[in-house]
Structures are given as structure tokens and as C-alpha cells.
Amino acid sequence: MTQNLPARLDGSVRVVGAGLLGASIGLGLKRLGVDVILADASRAGLNLAIDYGAGRLAAEGDDPALIIVAVPPDATASVVAAELAAYPNATVTDVASVKVAPLAELEELGADLSRYVGSHPLAGRERGGAISARADLFVGRPWVVCPRPEVGRERVVLIEHLVLDLDATPVTLDVDAHDAAVALVSHAPQVVSSLMAKRLGAAPAGALGLAGQGVRDVTRIASSDPELWVQILAANSPAVVEILRAFRDDLDDVLRALGDVEASGARRVIAQELAAGNAGVAGLPGKHGQDRRYSSVVVMVDDTPGELGRLFSELGEIGVNIEDLRLEHSPEAQIGLAEIAVLPEAKARTMDDLSARGWRIAG
Ligand SMILES: NC(=O)c1ccc[n+]([C@@H]2O[C@H](COP(=O)([O-])OP(=O)(O)OC[C@H]3O[C@@H](n4cnc5c(N)ncnc54)[C@H](O)[C@@H]3O)[C@@H](O)[C@H]2O)c1
Numbered sequence: 004m005t006q007n008l009p010a011r012l013d014g015s016v017r018v019v020g021a022g023l024l025g026a027s028i029g030l031g032l033k034r035l036g037v038d039v040i041l042a043d044a045s046r047a048g049l050n051l052a053i054d055y056g057a058g059r060l061a062a063e064g065d066d067p068a069l070i071i072v073a074v075p076p077d078a079t080a081s082v083v084a085a086e087l088a089a090y091p092n093a094t095v096t097d098v099a100s101v102k103v104a105p106l107a108e109l110e111e112l113g114a115d116l117s118r119y120v121g122s123h124p125l126a127g128r129e130r131g132g133a134i135s136a137r138a139d140l141f142v143g144r145p146w147v148v149c150p151r152p153e154v155g156r157e158r159v160v161l162i163e164h165l166v167l168d169l170d171a172t173p174v175t176l177d178v179d180a181h182d183a184a185v186a187l188v189s190h191a192p193q194v195v196s197s198l199m200a201k202r203l204g205a206a207p208a209g210a211l212g213l214a215g216q217g218v219r220d221v222t223r224i225a226s227s228d229p230e231l232w233v234q235i236l237a238a239n240s241p242a243v244v245e246i247l248r249a250f251r252d253d254l255d256d257v258l259r260a261l262g263d264v265e266a267s268g269a270r271r272v273i274a275q276e277l278a279a280g281n282a283g284v285a286g287l288p289g290k291h292g293q294d295r296r297y298s299s300v301v302v303m304v305d306d307t308p309g310e311l312g313r314l315f316s317e318l319g320e321i322g323v324n325i326e327d328l329r330l331e332h333s334p335e336a337q338i339g340l341a342e343i344a345v346l347p348e349a350k351a352r353t354m355d356d357l358s359a360r361g362w363r364i365a366g
Pocket residue numbers: 019020021022023024025042043044045048073074075076078079082098099100101123124125126127128129130131132133231235
């Protein structure tokens with residue numbers, strides 16, 4: 004996973020905004036030996052990111068060829084404009100989660116747009132700040148790059164090199180197509196997750212103690228920063244509203260059916276909505292962004308040192324490649340569940356061989 008190839012990027016890179024995204028970019032590039040200059044409006048935030056090894060303070064004479072702006076969406080255009088003005092030869096990109104609004108604001112500000120290429124990694128976490136940063140945050144994830152006709156190809160290539168150096172996959176889209184797509188795959192899901200999590204606040208005593216993996220999957224991103232997300236949702240509101248309206252229509256259908264389950268066709272309506280969900284989720288790309296599905300084998304693993312390692316080496320001995328892995332573990336239980344993704348044709352053999360070696364298969 005960790006690559007040791009030399010960086011494609013050449014020279015210093017300046018990162019403005021040393022929070023989750025900025026510090027993760029810094030850590031990833033520093034790992035390749037790139038000189039990373041960090042800047043942030045918060046001195047404390049900047050010092051923390053430097054302490055974590057994400058880069059260094061700016062110095063007299065710095066002349067970065069590439070500047071990455073990783074500040075909240077509402078601040079993005081003004082910071083990009085200031086960087087374009089301060090470094091007249093540099094190519095500037097940003098990583099904001101919306102792309103139409105910052106570009107429109109930059110046009111209004113009269114910035115030199117021939118050196119600006121917006122971008123957006125579809126990778127992140129529900130917690131911000133350098134403290135949550137990770138060098139491998141972008142590995143295998145799509146990173147949208149939004150070139151425009153007035154930008155020279157060499158500047159777009161520079162951004163693509165950044166993306167490839169961080170082991171992400173560049174995806175070219177214009178800003179409108181980007182915002183429409185992320186409304187569906189990122190912005191509306193945030194609202195749905197948060198609203199479901201809000202229900203948990205009204206849980207009767209003891210109910211939350213029964214929470215399994217299902218509710219955790221649905222609500223993980225409900226821990227996201229409200230201030231950041233208000234900016235994202237407000238900047239892409241028409242597209243998000245359209246998706247949430249369709250969601251509300253489907254919800255109304257389910258509510259009507261559940262309201263009178265004995266009515267003719269009610270169970271069919273519920274089943275159809277659930278089956279449509281099966282079809283929707285099956286379309287999500289699998290590992291490394293490819294549209295490929297794997298079969299999963301769930302193995303029960305004793306909560307003792309070395310058990311997981313033994314499982315991995317035995318999978319190696321029987322010649323099965325682990326395509327993906329998810330661990331489920333309850334702090335109370337003395338057992339964990341390892342969900343191993345394997346090629347569909349390897350599933351039956353994996354289950355048989357592991358059972359023969361004494362492993363308990365849970366599904
Ligand atoms: N969080 C995610 O999962 C995620 C994923 C992809 C893209 N993004 C985008 O990345 C950007 C940064 O998000 P984050 O999660 O890293 O946030 P963050 O809060 O962790 O970091 C933002 C940093 O920007 C600094 N900052 C704010 N205004 C500034 C200014 N005017 N000048 C200089 N620094 C300033 C803050 O002090 C903070 O350190 C946002 O535009 C967001 O939409 C976030």
C-alpha cells in the first residue's frame with residue numbers, strides 16, 4: 004500500500020489550511036520527501052500540524068510551484084485569490100467539497116483564473132483538525148479535478164501529479180457535473196445520516212446499549228462538523244433539495260404502507276422500496292473505485308492476541324487473497340467478526356477450507 008516511488012511533484016508545495024485535509028496532504032507528500040510549507044489562520048492549528056510532521060513554517064524566499072487551499076468552503080475563494088496574487092507563478096488548487104460557488108466568487112473577485120484548477124478528494128473523516136489527519140487518507144479514493152479551457156494543460160497535469168502522489172485516482176469533471184454528483188453521493192447522505200442520528204437522542208433507557216453495526220454504519224458521518232456542513236449544504240442547496248424531495252416521497256410511500264400494513268399492496272410497496280435499495284447499493288463501486296463486487300466470508304475470531312494474524316496467514320496458506328476487510332468488535336464480547344471480501348469464485352472454497360481448519364464461519 005505505501006509506495007516508495009519518488010514524488011511526481013517537483014519543488015516546494017504550499018498548503019493553506021492545516022486541518023484534516025491540509026495536514027493529511029502534508030503528511031502524504033512529506034512521506035515522499037516533498038518540501039511542504041504550511042499556513043493557517045489559527046496559529047495553534049498550524050503548530051499542531053507542524054508537530055505532527057505535516058510540513059514546516061513559511062520562510063522568506065519560498066517559491067512554491069503548487070499551492071493547495073484546504074480551508075472551509077466559504078473562505079475558499081478569498082484565500083485562493085490571495086494566494087494567486089501573492090505567488091504570481093504558482094498553480095493554485097483547492098479541495099473544497101463544492102466547486103461551482105468558489106469558482107463564481109473567484110470570477111467576481113477578478114482573480115487570475117488561468118492559474119486556478121479546482122479539485123475535490125472524495126476522502127475524508129467525520130472529525131476535522133490536524134489531530135485527525137492521516138498520510139493515507141486519499142489512498143485508492145477518487146479525486147475530482149475540474150480543468151477549464153483557459154487553464155494550460157501543464158497546470159492540470161501538476162494537479163494530477165499531486166493526486167497520483169497521494170495514491171488517489173484523478174477524475175476529470177466540470178464544476179456543474181461535480182456538484183450534481185456529490186449532492187447525491189455525499190451531501191444528501193449527510194443530511195439523512197444526521198436526521199437518523201437525531202432520533203437516537205430520544206432513545207428510551209437501555210435502547211442504545213443494543214446498538215449493533217447497522218445503526219453505526221448509517222450514522223457514522225452524523226459526527227461531522229455542523230459548521231463545515233452548513234457551508235457545504237448551503238453552497239449546493241438546489242441539487243441537495245431535489246434529492247431530499249425524492250427521498251421524502253419514497254419515505255411517504257413507506258409511511259403510508261406501514262400505517263396500514265393489512266391494506267392491499269402495502270407489503271408489496273415496502274418490499275419494492277427495500278429491493279430498490281438493494282439495487283442502489285449494488286451499484287456502488289467496490290475496491291479501488293472499480294465497479295466490481297466481492298463475496299464476503301464472515302469469520303469469528305477469538306479476542307486473543309495473534310488470532311487475527313493466524314487467520315490472515317492461514318488464508319495465505321490456502322491461497323485466498325483478501326480483497327477487502329472489515330472488523331466488527333464489541334468491547335463486551337470476547338469475540339470479533341472479521342468480514343473478508345474475496346473473489347466470488349473463491350467464496351465456497353474459503354469457507355470449506357477455513358471450517359476444516361477449525362475456524363467458525365458466521366456467514
Ligand atoms: N472533512 C472532510 O471529510 C473533507 C473531505 C474532502 C474535502 N473537504 C474540504 O476540505 C476543506 C477543509 O476541510 P477540513 O475537514 O480539513 O477542515 P478543518 O476544519 O479540519 O481544517 C480547516 C483549516 O482551515 C483553517 N482556516 C479557516 N479559515 C482560514 C483562512 N481564511 N485562512 C487560512 N486558514 C484558514 C482552519 O483554522 C483549519 O485549520 C473544506 O473546504 C472541505 O469542504 C473536507
